Amino acid sequence: MEPFRYHVFICDQEKPEGVPCCAARGSGKTLEALRREIAARGLMDSVQVTVCGSLGLCERGPNLVVYPEGIWYSNVAPQDVPEIVESHFQQGRPVARLANPDAAALFSEILTNRDRMLAAQRAKGASGALPDDLLQKMRAFQESRVILTALELDLFTAVGEGATAAQVAGQIGTNPRATEMLMNALTALGLLRKQDGAFRNAPVSARYFAEGSQDNARLAMMHTAHLWRRWSTLTECVRAGTSVTHQEAAQRGEDWTQAFIAAMHRNASERAPLVVAAVGTEGIARMLDVGGGSGAYSIAFAQANEKIQAEVFDLPAVVPIAQAHIRKAGLAERVRTREGDLRRGPFGNGYNLVFVSAICHMLSEEENRDLLQRCYRALAPAGRLVVQDFILEADKTAPKMAALFALNMLVGTVAGSSYSEDEYAAWLREAGLRDVRRVRLPGPSNLMIGSRK
8 A cells, every 4th residue: 555656765863973874974954855845846745755764775875765666765965856856756767876776786785784783782782881872861961051051142143144153252252262162063963054164053043042033932941041050959959859959939030030931931832722622611701820920821711712801820020921921912801910829828719710730840749739729719610620730650650751850840849749640630639629530632741620519
């Protein structure tokens, strides 16, 4: 069965530096060119492109195989792609100069490379060397730190339409030699381009990290830079059992608050349509968004149902940020704000929906019990309480993001953590809620929903 006229498998496997592989020979650019050319010629419904592991011709990459004919192409550069697409995919004539014509020789080369690879793996295992994937995980912080430093320095904005390292250093107030070293590393990571001593932003950097771009995410990513400092204390936190650098939100300063809420707003804006669809808006006249941050979820619910009146409840430092987003959405008449501390005091009453997103992981078990009980009391009869958060499976080892996020709370809070479905269900039922259920959504967080009788 061939649902597509052509099915292309292209190798993009990365191997340790110094080991021949398609990725090192530029398969990423070839893949990008292939997808772009297929789309430009209107062939996406007839040509399927699948990225795969090694095809066994590592010294002659980039390699790709086209089925149903089984044509093996090697040394395919981006500039070769238009010819392959036009000649092979549109006219049915394989490009002979790039194809491997001798099947027996091809098979022999693949087997030779396979045997060489297996022999190298056996030798490495016998030497006691760390596996490559484990070593890569241990060193992953290096690439992260390079990008975060560039964001802290606002380097991508300084690069602009193109600049030398010395020019960038002059703009951001850094050492020219060190700046060039940093920019060379960013080029190696694919975030900058370098030609004749001058640097330019790669498309992804220009879109997400440079001031003035429509999708600029630098402010939100500064929250990750702030997390870096906390995570550096993980060893001490494991010894102590709690954060050793904890500060209450009010003590962290405006820069931290702005970055944190910006990061939360990007996440919430992406997930809000999924949440609204899963929860629904029928029967909701009043909504309380506890710890609502930027107001992204309240805005989404209000946009989905013009009858909903929403209230964003958060700290005094956060409320002005929410108000700005609400005004931008044109919903100031239906989405209001209220200052307060979600750790204490009543929330009011008569709400058809109380929404608690990305809050419970900051609190201890006892604090969550108290919070959910006060949320229950704020519900109208038949009202629903919806909790969105990282939810662990019963043994707390999966999903991976939730397990790692528990450590994020260890280094950043007094007693926060990620919690399991069983724990959330018990707290909700203890508060008085009925029909408690979990709703799984794409992405790292899920919903727990309960109703007031």
